[in-house]
Amino acid sequence: MPEKDRWTPLHLSTPFLDKIKKIDVQIVSLEDGGHYPVEQTALDQMLIAIVMFINKVLQ
Secondary structure, X not given: OEOOOOOOOHHHHHHHHOOOOOOOOOOXXXXXXXXXXXXXXXXXXXXXXXXXXXXXXXX
């Protein structure tokens, strides 16, 4: 979740994410990220989280 997302804060996303049962949902806070994260720190953290997710699914 982008840390500075004022459009869709975590408390609005959690009810939707809680309904996902086929995979283990892990919420990752993207430091300094806005609603559509373009900040370098947030992008780097998102890339790491995506790669970790893909590696976990492929195991």
